[in-house]
Amino acid sequence: MSLLLVVMQVAKMAFDIPSGLMADIYGRKFLLILAQILRAVFMLMWAIFPTYPSFLMGMAIWGISMSCIYGNLEAYVYDELKIEGRDVRQFSLFMSRYYTVQNIAIAIGSAIAGYFLDKGGYAMILIISAASILLSALVSMALPNKYFQNNTSKRKMAELENNVSFSHALGLFFQHPSIKFYAFLSAINDGVFVFFIDINTTLMANGHFSPTNISAIVALVAFSRIVANFVAGYTVTYFNPKISLTIMMALFCQIGLSAATNNLYPVIVGVVIYLIIYALIDISVKARIQQYIESEVRATIMSIASLMISLFVIFMNGLNALISHKFAHFSSPLQINLFAISVDSVVLLTISLILAHKFYKMKKHA
Secondary structure: OOOHHHHHHHHHHHHHHHHHHHHHHHHHHHHHHHHHHHHHHHHHHHHHHOHHHHHHHHHHHHHHHHHOOOOHHHHHHHHHHOOOOOOOHHHHHHHHHHHOOOOOOHHHHHHHHEEEEHHHHHHHHHHHHHHHHHHHHHHHOOOOHHHHHHOOHHHHHHHHHHHOOOOHHHHHHHOHHHHHHHHHHHHHHHHHHHHHHHHHHHHHHHHOOOOOHHHHHHHHHHHHHHHHHHHHOHHHHHHOHHHHHHHHHHHHHHHHHHHOOOOHHHHHHHHHHHHHHHHHHHHHHHHHOOOOOHHHHHHHHHHHHHHHHHHHHHHHHHHHHHHHOOOOOOOHHHHHHHHHHHHHHHHHHHHHHHHHHHHHHHHHOO
């Protein structure tokens, strides 16, 4: 399983920057539709050829599809709203509703997956999922594409090809304090989330919970994410990185201590509160960073932040393995994983707080 995840992350990292450049030059909508087609392809591949080489290739395709979405989606939404004359608040509301609907769909899909698993096994679930994604890609063709249509003339295309470059985007990324700060903050926040969201699997595998308890935990986590994403769109103007990150650090300390003493229910409470705060930070940060990025390189700069997420996840995997080895005396794999994940997260959140302090100190003297 570890090799499969490594293949996915490597493929995503390899295509993060190229997909961002392609989105800025040839259109964000095209990349979003391509991502859905790629996802349908690897699901069908797994359904028809359930072999290990097929899974490896499928994970690579999955990683490429992720690179076509991460950063590109936000760039597409922001510039389409910008052309219509809407402000950053509208972007936050739109993204919060998008994530709310996404989590509702995940909750519904999880609820009905068991029925199809009993009827036709994993192959049926994969085929139905692929068909649903292809239908989504077809519907996506009707989405507006005003930003790209305004740049389809030969002169505009020539200007884009000259102006859109990785070096230009990287220069803006490191020279503009606000872009650099919010990109790092977004990457660290997402890096912690990507690594920690597998907590459900860990609980199911090692938590010794009954099926009823597991269902209740999954439902509680799903509901908390739905509520958090709905609320997040209305909190962008009240976002304070220092306070939010400090609360998250306290939560992870509580989760780590609870895991070390084998108190699993306090862990669940901590996870639910964390998922709510994560959503608030995620949408607020992504709304703030859009204000400082040029439209011509928006997807490329966001793809740099996406690449950083993968680097943080790799860093956390290595740190997690080291901590797990040092604390192998814990009585269960669940305790080790939860404790290690909490330590990893506190390390990254500490980096976030240092960056936040430097950023606000810099803005104060500007």
